[in-house]
Amino acid sequence: MNTIHILKKLFPFIRKYRGSLILALVLTTVGALLSQVTPLVMEYSVNTVQGMLDKPVDKQRIYIIVGTLVAILLGKEILSLLVALGQKFLSDRIRFRMAGDLYDYTINRITSYHLSFFALSQNQTGKLEKRIDKGIESLTKTVKNIFVDILPMLANAAFALMLIYKKNVWVGLVATIILPCYIYISREQTLRQKSIRHNIQHVREEKANSLFGLLESIFVVKSFVRERYETGRQQGINLKLTENEIKHHRTNYLFDGLKSIAEQLGVVMVFTLTIFFVLNKEMTVGAILLHIMLFNNVSSPVRHLHRIYDEYTEALTYSEGFFDMIENDKYLSKKGGIRSNNLQGNFSFQHVDFVYPNGKQALKDVRFELKNGKTTALVGLSGAGKSSAMNLLAGFYDPTQGSILLDGKPLADYDTDFVRENIGLVMQKNHIFSGTIEENIRYGELNATREAIEEAAKKASLHDQILRMPNGYETQARELSGGQQQRIAIARLFLKNPPIIFLDEPTASLDAITTEQIKESIDAVKNNRTVLIISHNISQIMDADHIYVLSEGEIVGHGTHESLYKEGGLYSQIIDSNARTLNIGRLAATVLG
Numbered sequence: 001m002n003t004i005h006i007l008k009k010l011f012p013f014i015r016k017y018r019g020s021l022i023l024a025l026v027l028t029t030v031g032a033l034l035s036q037v038t039p040l041v042m043e044y045s046v047n048t049v050q051g052m053l054d055k056p057v058d059k060q061r062i063y064i065i066v067g068t069l070v071a072i073l074l075g076k077e078i079l080s081l082l083v084a085l086g087q088k089f090l091s092d093r094i095r096f097r098m099a100g101d102l103y104d105y106t107i108n109r110i111t112s113y114h115l116s117f118f119a120l121s122q123n124q125t126g127k128l129e130k131r132i133d134k135g136i137e138s139l140t141k142t143v144k145n146i147f148v149d150i151l152p153m154l155a156n157a158a159f160a161l162m163l164i165y166k167k168n169v170w171v172g173l174v175a176t177i178i179l180p181c182y183i184y185i186s187r188e189q190t191l192r193q194k195s196i197r198h199n200i201q202h203v204r205e206e207k208a209n210s211l212f213g214l215l216e217s218i219f220v221v222k223s224f225v226r227e228r229y230e231t232g233r234q235q236g237i238n239l240k241l242t243e244n245e246i247k248h249h250r251t252n253y254l255f256d257g258l259k260s261i262a263e264q265l266g267v268v269m270v271f272t273l274t275i276f277f278v279l280n281k282e283m284t285v286g287a288i289l290l291h292i293m294l295f296n297n298v299s300s301p302v303r304h305l306h307r308i309y310d311e312y313t314e315a316l317t318y319s320e321g322f323f324d325m326i327e328n329d330k331y332l333s334k335k336g337g338i339r340s341n342n343l344q345g346n347f348s349f350q351h352v353d354f355v356y357p358n359g360k361q362a363l364k365d366v367r368f369e370l371k372n373g374k375t376t377a378l379v380g381l382s383g384a385g386k387s388s389a390m391n392l393l394a395g396f397y398d399p400t401q402g403s404i405l406l407d408g409k410p411l412a413d414y415d416t417d418f419v420r421e422n423i424g425l426v427m428q429k430n431h432i433f434s435g436t437i438e439e440n441i442r443y444g445e446l447n448a449t450r451e452a453i454e455e456a457a458k459k460a461s462l463h464d465q466i467l468r469m470p471n472g473y474e475t476q477a478r479e480l481s482g483g484q485q486q487r488i489a490i491a492r493l494f495l496k497n498p499p500i501i502f503l504d505e506p507t508a509s510l511d512a513i514t515t516e517q518i519k520e521s522i523d524a525v526k527n528n529r530t531v532l533i534i535s536h537n538i539s540q541i542m543d544a545d546h547i548y549v550l551s552e553g554e555i556v557g558h559g560t561h562e563s564l565y566k567e568g569g570l571y572s573q574i575i576d577s578n579a580r581t582l583n584i585g586r587l588a589a590t591v592l593g
């Protein structure tokens, strides 16, 4: 990736601020012209002073000259300050607004990606966070560097060089020779730093991700007394980063030294050449000061050029990963256009294979139906592929082979948002956002009234417990127990009230009495809806209208509870094991007397 690529990609974001950029360019020209005023004034002053030394003292003329000098130099400094301030204000305006725009675009883009994007190891939370953060920071810095730093500096250097050439071509040539040397050294420096920078970027992402992971799993870390082990792991990553950073800085020191030598060489050459011309009476003494100051105007921007070049190469490193992330059309959820007014919710899996991005095949030639008004259950041992099948139904992933139909049309042809608006999902692990209980339930229907939220909480057998809490519905939801949090997810489902309901172990962390209450609530809303339930709880499976048995990604049987049990096989083994685990004989004897 090079500057043209970056600018092309950034063009839609920069275009918005073209007014500010044009103004910045105007200020650039003014600033560059102003920078040449001091050397010219100095030359004039030295020459005038030298001329006056041989003549009798004329106090009035001295006052006029000194006064004029002070007025010009002060006026120039004030103007330069105003120009520099204007450039800085414009630069900040462009930079921070563009960062906001890029951030909004990035969030919009990555939230529209398929879950398979987030399943990739290089896209773990911490790594993505770092890539977004550093990517936006370095890109906006690049825009600022190009339009607000490089251009003023180059303009300043160009005007200064023009003036030197105008005064004397030889001095001009000497001043020019230094530039390619300087640029060559900077280029070498960048090339050598390239792989170090890549390493630094990867280790930084790894570090952020690892820290995220550590903080997320602090409970497990403490329960296994693994603090020292974790500290060691963090130290290992940090050491890698430190080594790379040191290498990076050492290389910089070496090349900075070489550039400093090149610059000093330039000063010496310009100085001695000018002295030579002065002694030959081809130049005035003022030319010495003029040339040194003009050469400074040429070399100081070039000196800064390295810092910019440095930031720019860093931006190149980060922008590659950043643009790979935000331009990954492969993971963009394809949106069909179908939005039906008469959605029935009849799903059909047709010879579906599904392989996760890491190559793990979760489903093989799977066929099953979900019918409106019926409850279908998926049963199987752990890892059989039940949740994977549900993820495909909700459109989180696409089948690798085969197709899924919804009301006879390919699910892929439907508008994904429309499908999800009609699906209520309760997963094994349900995310609880930081915020109050009310806010968390409201996530199911953002415009819901407080009454509707309370009604949903009642159906989820949570309302009474919420009222007993000191802050009621204003209690922080993350302070609730695991079972209570699961009921928040169930309350969200009741509030959303969708025609299609997918339940993946909905009562896994609930006590028996609450499980029964929730089962009754779900049973009450089942009518005229499509319900799919995954559960290891036999009571929830037995009542299903149709049961599919999955084993290692394949359907190995289907029917009703009775027919499947009679068939023997995996289903009867699961039921028998369940009965033995529950100690059903003793339970029956106790309960039934």
Ligand SMILES: Nc1ncnc2c1ncn2[C@@H]1O[C@H](COP(=O)(O)OP(=O)(O)OP(=O)(O)O)[C@@H](O)[C@H]1O
Pocket (backbone or CB within 6 Å): 119, 356, 357, 358, 360, 361, 362, 380, 381, 382, 383, 384, 385, 386, 387, 388, 389
């Ligand atoms: N995000 C993922 N990336 C890669 N492989 C996965 C992913 N999620 C699940 N798998 C694999 O796919 C297979 C099916 O997993 P799935 O979660 O669908 O099983 P399950 O029947 O729902 O199991 P459980 O009853 O334990 O929830 C497993 O072998 C699992 O390791």
